[in-house]
Amino acid sequence: MRPDILKEYSIYPIKIPTPFAVGDVFSYLIKDEKNVLVDTGQYTDDAFECVRYHLSEQELTIEDIDEIWLTHGHPDHYGQAAQLADRAGATVFGHPLERSNFGGNDDADLFEAFFQKHGIPKGDIQNMVNQLDWLQQFQLAIEPEWIQEGAVLNSGELSFKVVHTPGHAPGHVSYQSDRGVIFGGDLLLGHISTNALINFDAETDQRNRSLLQYRESLKWISEQGGLVLPGHGEIIQHAASVADHHLNEHKKRYQKIKQLLSKESMTLLELSHRIFADAIEKGALFLVLSEVLGYLDWGIDEGVIAVDDSEMEYRAIK
Ligand SMILES: [Zn+2]
Ligand SMILES: [Zn+2]
Secondary structure, three states, rough: EEEEEEEHHOOOEEEEEOOOOOOOEEEEEEEEOOEEEEEOOOOOHHHHHHHHHHHHHOOOOHOOOOOEEEEOHHHHHHHHHHHHHHHOOEEEEEEEHHHHOOOOOOOHHHHHHHHHOOOOOHHHHHHHHHHHHHHHHHOOOOOOOEEEOOOOOOOOOEEEEEEEOOOOOOOOOEEOOOOOEEEEEEEEOOOOOOOOOOOOOOOOOOOOOOHHHHHHHHHHOOOOOOOOEEEOOOEEHHHHHHHHHHHHHHHHHHHHHHHHHHOOOEHHHHHHHHHHHHHHHHHOHHHHHOOOOOOHHHHHHHHOOOOOOOOOEEEEEO
């Protein structure tokens, strides 16, 4: 499905297969006075071939790319940006709070320290570190030109405002045109709820309260009109209903966690097993810990959950 507005503005979705559980990722070509790619796909031969093929359908080559605008530094979104930019002499833009993601994720030490503090068994930590290592082959580190909230990027006819929409990743941005199109990256996906992942501030190394950030970003997009062109799945025509659905699902899980913690205190790991045992069984421990931690941050923020700093046990206090 490509609503007419995309054709009118010469925006072409490029659907790229990935080796990741999420399935295909979308890069978007804006064929304006400049040729701009929004996100690129991961660093694999297949992804490169896919972009090359779609550009050729528009009578363009890789060398014709003028700019690459990145929403965030996950491998399926930026992995081959360095390679494409090298070939094309293109300028790449991204948000500075993605510095460690764009650098090939050099936060491994922070993650390990965090997991150890929370009593995660060594074997589980090793598995998560291995998963991070496995991702390395799908990305080439890059240092983009940094763009901040409120900056404006032009493709020619079209201009897009940079909106900082953190949560899924600390320096995640969306690109909002004045004519009703938003490149949303992984902020809002129609078919799945995206995760507010455990991550750290690039400047302070402090852990971000990513679910709280993510909820603010969802509330923002819920108030915008127009089409959202997501990184995965179908184009979203009613951002508000999708965003509000996710916000409500969060609320339900938050209630459930408060209820569990009113009966007994639990560590992050115990609580995670209690709620998402199946997902953990399938190897999604990192996603589960991220999700559950988000609700704990929320409860602490509202003063209804407390944590005992020595045991890292959480309990409801109201
Ligand atoms: Zn992502
Ligand atoms: Zn993604």
